[in-house]
Amino acid sequence: MIPPGAPILTADAMRTAEEAVFARGVSQDELMERAGAAVAREAVRFAMGRSVLVLAGPGNNGGDAYVVARHLREAGLDVLVAASGAPKQGAAERMHARWKGPTTSLYGAPVRPVVIDGLFGIGVTRSLERSIAAVLSELVRGAEFTLAIDLPSGMDTDSGDELGAPRGVNATVALGALKPAHVLGDGLSRCGHVLLADIGIPVESAWRSVARPQMETPGPRTHKYSRGLVAVVEGAMPGAGRLAARAAMASGAGYVMLAGPDPAGPAPDALVRRTIDDADDLADFLAGDRIDAVVLGPGLGRDRRAEAFLRAGLAVDKPLVLDGDALSLLGTSAAATLAAREAPVWITPHGGEFDRMFAGTGSKIDRTLQAAASGATVVHKGGDTVIAGPDGRVRVLAGASPWLSTAGTGDVLAGLLGAQIGQGGSGVDPAAAAVWLHGRAAQLAGPAFFADQLVAQLPEACSECL
Ligand SMILES: NC(=O)C1=CN([C@@H]2O[C@H](COP(=O)(O)OP(=O)(O)OC[C@H]3O[C@@H](n4cnc5c(N)ncnc54)[C@H](OP(=O)(O)O)[C@@H]3O)[C@@H](O)[C@H]2O)[C@H](O)CC1
Numbered sequence: 001m002i003p004p005g006a007p008i009l010t011a012d013a014m015r016t017a018e019e020a021v022f023a024r025g026v027s028q029d030e031l032m033e034r035a036g037a038a039v040a041r042e043a044v045r046f047a048m049g050r051s052v053l054v055l056a057g058p059g060n061n062g063g064d065a066y067v068v069a070r071h072l073r074e075a076g077l078d079v080l081v082a083a084s085g086a087p088k089q090g091a092a093e094r095m096h097a098r099w100k101g102p103t104t105s106l107y108g109a110p111v112r113p114v115v116i117d118g119l120f121g122i123g124v125t126r127s128l129e130r131s132i133a134a135v136l137s138e139l140v141r142g143a144e145f146t147l148a149i150d151l152p153s154g155m156d157t158d159s160g161d162e163l164g165a166p167r168g169v170n171a172t173v174a175l176g177a178l179k180p181a182h183v184l185g186d187g188l189s190r191c192g193h194v195l196l197a198d199i200g201i202p203v204e205s206a207w208r209s210v211a212r213p214q215m216e217t218p219g220p221r222t223h224k225y226s227r228g229l230v231a232v233v234e235g236a237m238p239g240a241g242r243l244a245a246r247a248a249m250a251s252g253a254g255y256v257m258l259a260g261p262d263p264a265g266p267a268p269d270a271l272v273r274r275t276i277d278d279a280d281d282l283a284d285f286l287a288g289d290r291i292d293a294v295v296l297g298p299g300l301g302r303d304r305r306a307e308a309f310l311r312a313g314l315a316v317d318k319p320l321v322l323d324g325d326a327l328s329l330l331g332t333s334a335a336a337t338l339a340a341r342e343a344p345v346w347i348t349p350h351g352g353e354f355d356r357m358f359a360g361t362g363s364k365i366d367r368t369l370q371a372a373a374s375g376a377t378v379v380h381k382g383g384d385t386v387i388a389g390p391d392g393r394v395r396v397l398a399g400a401s402p403w404l405s406t407a408g409t410g411d412v413l414a415g416l417l418g419a420q421i422g423q424g425g426s427g428v429d430p431a432a433a434a435v436w437l438h439g440r441a442a443q444l445a446g447p448a449f450f451a452d453q454l455v456a457q458l459p460e461a462c463s464e465c466l
Pocket residue numbers: 014015018031032035057058059060061062063064088119120121122123124125126127128129149150151175176201
């Protein structure tokens with residue numbers, strides 16, 4: 001579980017936001033008191049009277065930990081602090097001085113049923129020493145419940161890379177904002193449930209976790225064209241195009257056409273088919289006034305005809321979703337080709353496709369933003385899906401069902417996105433809506449589903465957005 005629609009800040013951005021609060025006259029002690037109190041409120045609920053071991057590190061995460069320990073002791077719990085060393089200075093040192101309960105060394109700490117992890121937060125700069133990582137892991141494994149302050153200790157804040165963090169943390173209280181580490185890679189599974197504490201730091205961020213979208217019920221004047229006509233181009237593997245088309249139909253598009261060399265095939269009968277002879281024919285068809293959005297790439301193939309179809313799609317002045325084979329055909333020239341196009345374009349690569357198209361450095365968010373500088377909105381799929389727009393906005397969905405890793409689910413997402421952009425909307429918003437619906441349909445489908453069954457869950461997922 002991750003708080004929806006929550007701001008995501010890097011370590012540096014968090015520190016800048018914190019500095020702005022200090023500049024308004026709030027002291028570091030006050031902020032640490034708020035942080036510790038917020039964590040303690042959650043901790044006391046989860047502890048339910050059990051004895052608590054509070055792990056305190058040398059920095060401000062450790063300072064927060066001493067505040068938590070004090071509140072829990074005041075709440076009547078049996079609290080022992082296990083310190084990895086003396087707090088360095090400033091507020092952390094002062095919170096240490098206010099702790100009047102028992103303290104032991106981290107290395108000799110006993111296993112207790114509740115552990116509060118306040119060793120390191122956003123200040124981790126390198127991998128934890130093996131001895132610290134081992135003790136931390138042992139104490140977490142021995143506990144019935146572990147709550148991490150801000151982050152499980154030993155995670156790279158900005159990339160989510162693991163730097164010695166334990167497995168088995170049950171919940172994490174993110175202070176002030178989410179950090180990339182809560183949502184990238186396997187960060188969420190290391191954090192457990194992520195709770196967000198407002199500690200009075202005003203936060204502005206163009207990066208947010210994906211939230212449930214708001215969809216509109218059709219009104220009395222709505223008709224099939226006003227709900228968007230989506231054209232799905234099919235190719236060598238017609239099933240992929242059909243899946244995309246059916247996903248668009250099941251997520252609110254008013255009219256869906258499947259266009260390609262051989263669009264005939266099994267139901268649905270409501271899917272309108274259009275036979276396309278060659279790339280010129282495709283270009284003429286896509287230029288038609290009624291078409292609001294084009295989906296091109298699922299099952300397209302990679303032969304000459306596919307290349308010509310891609311060129312025809314790129315030349316059309318309509319919102320365009322490129323997926324699957326279209327991305328492979330773009331290859332390393334993706335950035336230049338996308339930059340040359342004026343009409344809006346969305347691309348939906350998985351990790352392998354993304355790496356074949358773009359170089360890039362830094363975290364998954366950084367690399368996706370670099371790709372979006374091409375002018376495309378990039379939906380970089382995975383267990384963590386990162387959506388970045390050319391305007392710098394980012395949306396991240398963490399914790400999607402691992403059962404989505406099956407053939408055809410990407411085609412479903414491409415069709416969903418086609419339906420969203422066919423109804424208007426630009427940049428990351430329709431992409432976030434499509435990704436949310438996709439993830440929710442997967443939850444509803446349960447385990448071991450296949451892509452057709454994902455489509456079947458889409459109306460139910462949509463109904464939750466009305
Ligand atoms: N979000 C907010 O605005 C607030 C956050 N608070 C809390 O503060 C921490 C961040 O505190 P900070 O002091 O910057 O960093 P940490 O406590 O996470 O850790 C820094 C100390 O740890 C040492 N360090 C770093 N990496 C390692 C390592 N691999 N092994 C051993 N020691 C390490 C580092 O020392 P150096 O050796 O690098 O000099 C520091 O001593 C944030 O996460 C919140 O919990 C505020 O309390 C409220 C406002």
